[in-house]
Amino acid sequence: MRIGVMILPTDHWREARQSWRAADEWGFAHAWTHDHIAWRELAGQRWYSAMPTLAAAAQCTRRIQLGTLVASPNFRHPVPFAKEAVTLSDLSDGRFVLGLGAGGTGVDAEVLGAPPWSPTERRDRFVEFVEAVDQLFRQPCADYAGRYYSAHQAWIDPEGGTRARMPVLVAGSGPTGMRLAVRHGDGWVTNGVAAQRGRAAPEVTPETAAGQIDAVRRMCVEEGRDPATLKVVLMIGNRTRSPLTSVGAFADAAGRYAEIGVTDLIVPFPRSEAPHKGDVRVLEQIAAEVLPTFTED
Secondary structure (H helix, E strand, O other), X not given: OEEEEEOOOOOOHHHHHHHHHHHHHOOOOEEEEOOOOOOHHHOOOOOOOHHHHHXXXXXXXXXXXXXXXXXXXXXXXXXXXXXXXXXXXXXXXXXXXEEEOOOOOOHHHHOOOOOOOOHHHHHHXXXXXXXXXXXXXXXXXXXXXXXXXXXXXXOOOOOOOHHHHOOEEEEOOOHHHHXXXXXXXXXXXXXXXXXXXXXXXXXXXXXXXXXXXHHHHHHHHHOOOOHHHOEEEEEOOOOOOOHHHOHHHHHHHHHHHHHOOXXXXXXXXXXXXXOOEOOHHHHHHHHHHOHHHOOOO
């Protein structure tokens, strides 16, 4: 199992780059950031854009994979976004991983001034967004015609080969996201479920994750795909029961998730304040003492 960190884009870069460098130097397999205009209780506070942040991170790191967890259709169109992703893949020397999700309600969903999407429209837009991005990566010049998104002679990567070089992860706790991951993704992402959808941050346990993993594996079989070819990426963003309270707590949690088939585990990079308040020294200890005990596939 590979282990990575989520770094919120809240700090000035002169401070933030230290976190990205640390994640790289300590040996984590990947480092991620959220892609929002504003996010949850931090709306109205400092929050930077994901793609430029990752471009900067690509220049101050040397080996770690970098990615969005996750980007959504809320304020993006597949064509310019695919071009940005191709550029980031080049800037990072092939270390960029593209994570896609449906997005949620709230600030991001309303910031462009359009009427809020119904659950059905959000689902359908998500399907088109993933399909379009996948197609744009697979062809030097692509066309796509959907109800919500279109592309005409989109020269995203004239040299071709982007899809072979850039891993794509699809997030989703429900059947739509799972099936899109099975059909179009190199991996599937979950962060558990929320007690109140849209009103509370999702939390995950080994029990809930095991049920979700069983479901996505069944979909692989239904779609004629070997479940072993789909990475299972789990983000532990729990506001309670955090595995970062101690090295022992993390080792125990990581072991349990590895047993149920998680291939990639992600935890928040500790902050000095909520959310994800914690002690960065514990994370450094985890890197030194726990990372070497897990093999990377």
